[in-house]
Structures are given as structure tokens and as C-alpha cells.
Amino acid sequence: MTDEFPEYRGQLEYHCLDCGKLSGIDSLLYTCPECSGTLLLRDKNFDALKKLSGAQWRDIFDRRAAEKSILGRGIFRFYELMAPVLEKEDLLYLGEGNTPEVEAGKELSEAVGLRFAYKNDGQNPSASFKDRGMACAFSYLKSLARAKGWDEVLTICASTGDTSAAAALYASYVGPPLRSVVLLPQGKVTAQQLAQPLGSGATVIELPGVFDDCMKVVEYLSKHYRVALLNSKNAWRILGQESCAYEIAQWHDWRMRGLCVFVPIGNAGNITAVLNGFLKLHALGIIEHLPRIFGVQSAHADPVYRYYRSEKTAVFAPVRVRASVAQAAMIGNPVSFPRVRVLAERYRRLAGEKSFQVIQVSEQAIMDSMLQANRHGHIACTQGGESLAGLKAALALKLISRSEYAILDSTAHMLKFADFQNRYFMDAFDPEYEVKAEQRLVNAPLSLFSQSQKETWSEEEYIKIAGRGIAGQLGLRER
Ligand SMILES: *Cc1c(COP(=O)(O)O)cnc(C)c1O
Numbered sequence: 001m002t003d004e005f006p007e008y009r010g011q012l013e014y015h016c017l018d019c020g021k022l023s024g025i026d027s028l029l030y031t032c033p034e035c036s037g038t039l040l041l042r043d044k045n046f047d048a049l050k051k052l053s054g055a056q057w058r059d060i061f062d063r064r065a066a067e068k069s070i071l072g073r074g075i076f077r078f079y080e081l082m083a084p085v086l087e088k089e090d091l092l093y094l095g096e097g098n099t100p101e102v103e104a105g106k107e108l109s110e111a112v113g114l115r116f117a118y119k120n121d122g123q124n125p126s127a128s129f130k131d132r133g134m135a136c137a138f139s140y141l142k143s144l145a146r147a148k149g150w151d152e153v154l155t156i157c158a159s160t161g162d163t164s165a166a167a168a169l170y171a172s173y174v175g176p177p178l179r180s181v182v183l184l185p186q187g188k189v190t191a192q193q194l195a196q197p198l199g200s201g202a203t204v205i206e207l208p209g210v211f212d213d214c215m216k217v218v219e220y221l222s223k224h225y226r227v228a229l230l231n232s233k234n235a236w237r238i239l240g241q242e243s244c245a246y247e248i249a250q251w252h253d254w255r256m257r258g259l260c261v262f263v264p265i266g267n268a269g270n271i272t273a274v275l276n277g278f279l280k281l282h283a284l285g286i287i288e289h290l291p292r293i294f295g296v297q298s299a300h301a302d303p304v305y306r307y308y309r310s311e312k313t314a315v316f317a318p319v320r321v322r323a324s325v326a327q328a329a330m331i332g333n334p335v336s337f338p339r340v341r342v343l344a345e346r347y348r349r350l351a352g353e354k355s356f357q358v359i360q361v362s363e364q365a366i367m368d369s370m371l372q373a374n375r376h377g378h379i380a381c382t383q384g385g386e387s388l389a390g391l392k393a394a395l396a397l398k399l400i401s402r403s404e405y406a407i408l409d410s411t412a413h414m415l416k417f418a419d420f421q422n423r424y425f426m427d428a429f430d431p432e433y434e435v436k437a438e439q440r441l442v443n444a445p446l447s448l449f450s451q452s453q454k455e456t457w458s459e460e461e462y463i464k465i466a467g468r469g470i471a472g473q474l475g476l477r478e479r
């Protein structure tokens, strides 16, 4: 097995979650051609994977983890479970996947009241989990362009920031015939998130409005022009993002009993992938138990929470979003909601009502939690703060017990969201955010003297004055 490319090939097809229609993968589809319903990719051969036992699969994946090839290093370690129609030459690797889980230290876990770890998906190449999905979607695009002999493929996406950063990165790596265009809501992405696609050489178009507006324009374009859409409507992205679930399972040696996974929900692609990933592992006997999944939403963008709160009435209504520090999840009409509904039902049938829940948190709790985590050695983004806020809320609501172990998805790197940290430290949030600085979490650089003072001193005086100033400030004792 080692070092050889897997022999297994799947027969992937698009499966409409609304009418059940199956469509071939030789063309790009984002919605069902029959009923415009939502699609997921399904492997018609999946049952053939059951010829191996769960233990044999665990062994294959564990051995692959040590391989010095693309199969060992990134998301394609789980090739058979994701996109087993791609050839070796199509697979892309930019360092995505295989991200660490970092356990909270004693002080932090005691403060929260439970042992937990951060899954640091900010340690992906464009610093968010979106790279998992893009590695898979772009590998497929590459294979499609090759098969069809296309001389130009324009890839397009709407974004709250990270999707475009990832799409632009992968497009620039592959090069022609791929070209990347990204649509961003003007003034609604951080400086870092804007810098990323610009640096990758993508065409960046800013539109007034919020993400949901940009998404409608992208849908119009993909309906009327030949473009490849890279939002999570693209089911190939979901497949790649399933790798997050596979990695969590492998990290815990495939033993899932007592584990709870917290995932921030925006467009709901990530939670779709996490649910589907664990369901596949379970179907093959690779894991015996399904971990419990908690989706987390801000009160300023919470359509999925509202649906599950009032499930009995079973109507889904988009919400108008309000300003959110969890900007990457600030989405009022999540494209993948129909996928979540189907998968969550399946999940609950197997693991009980409490195996999938959605929690609502405040903007204040998101910021406070992010800063608290990062003061204890983590690198959580605001959405990672949202995950921790969700864990605290779940504890307060007694939805989780202290004997369980939580894995919090930090979906991006904190540096992308440094601007929110700054606004907090300066207590300068616009009122619509509803975030006030708590002094115990505030930090700011200390300034001891000015440039003009420095100019009046010799170098020797400068060192002495600065040294004494610092010692005084810190209360250092002389030795
Ligand atoms: C995209 C994104 C989310 C939301 O994920 P969905 O798949 O849209 O639900 C959360 N956090 C970060 C950092 C993101 O980039």
C-alpha cells in the first residue's frame, strides 16, 4: 500500500437533496438542473469501501500519515472518502490540512470548566479552513480543464473575505487556463483579507452591500456566463472540507466517545462537511460513535439557530444580518442550510436528538472569548472566539457535561482579524456591534518617552534612561 497511489476509483455524481435527481460530474453544476435544489456529491461505489473493515481503514490512514508524498501530507490522505475520481497529476498541495489540535492549558480549561482543544485551522496556507475545500475544488477544476481542453476558465466567488483569499491563492498557483475573480462587500472585509487576493493577482471587485448581495450577483453570473463558481454551493468544496472531520477522528485515535465539536456557522458549508465527514467514517465502521456537533451563531446573524429553536414549526427564514465581529460568518441566508437540514436529521437518527444542536452567542461573548483564549497561548480568530463562547453557553445551558471533551474549530488565524482586537482595545466599536471593552482584557503598548526627548540624549543616556524607565514600570528588583 505504501507510496502507491490508491487503486480505488469512485463513481461520483451530484445528488439533489430536494428531488433526488442524479447528475454526472462531467459538467459544472451548482444547483439541480431539474428543480434548482441543493446538491451534494455522492459516491455510487461507496459500499465497495465496506469490503475493508473499519480497522483496516484506520490502519491505511494511519500508515499513510507517515508517507512522504501528497497522500501523507494533506487532505488527500483521505482520498477514498473525498474525491476518488482525481488522478495523481491533478492533486494540488499548498500545505493545507493536517492542522494541529492544541489543548487548552490548566488555567484556561479550569476557567471555562471543561477540558478542550482548539483545532487550529488558521494554520492553513491562506490562514483559514477554506483552503481544504479549495484544494479539492481546484484539483477537480484542473482535471476538468484538462479533459475538456479548455483554454480559459474564469473562477468566481463572493466572499466575506476568506473564500476569496483561498480561491485567489489556488488559482494563482495553478495558473492558466484558470483566472480568478472575487466579489467582496465594500468595506466589510478586513485589510488582511483584502490584501490576500490582491497579492495573489486576482481581479478584485468591491460591491456595495453585504455578502448576501454579492452572492446573488455571483449566482446571476454563473447562470448566464461560463464561469466556475467557488462558493460552497460548489459541492467539491464540501468534499475537501470533510477532511477536518477525518483529521479530528484520527487525532483522537478514532475514539469519539465523549467528544463534542463546536463549529461556527456562516454559509453552513463547514458544518455540512463536518457532519458528512463523521457520517462517512461511521458508515464504514472507522469510528464507532459519532461525536456530538454544536453549531454556533452570533445573535447578529443567526438563521440556523432560529430554525432549530423553532423546529416544530419547521420554517426556515433568512434574517437580515447586523454588524458582527464574526464577520466571516455574518450571513443571513446560508446557501448550505438545506444540506444541514438533511444531514442533521440523519445524524440525529443515528446518535440521538442531542447529537446535533445549534447555539446562539452574543457579540460581546465572542470578543471576550477570543481575547481570553489568545491570552492563554491560542491563535483564535473571532470565529474561534465564537466557538469558545458557544462552549460556555452550552455549559451554562447544561447541554454538555464537565466530563466531556470539546474540540473548538478556530476557522482562521487571529491575525486576519487583528482590526477587531484593536477596536476592542481602544473601546471603539460602533454601537451596532454591541461590544464594550472589559478592562481586564485590554492591552496597549506602553510609551515611556518621545522621539524628541531621545534626541537630546547621548546613546549611553538613552540606554540608561530607557532601562531604568522599564525597570520602574515593571517594578524590577536590583540584583
Ligand atoms: C467561511 C468562514 C466561516 C463560516 O463557514 P461556513 O462554511 O460559511 O459556515 C467561519 N469562519 C471563517 C474564518 C470563515 O472563513
Ligand SMILES: [Zn+2]
Pocket (backbone or CB within 6 Å): 016, 017, 018, 019, 020, 021, 032, 033, 034, 035, 036, 037
Ligand atoms: Zn432537484
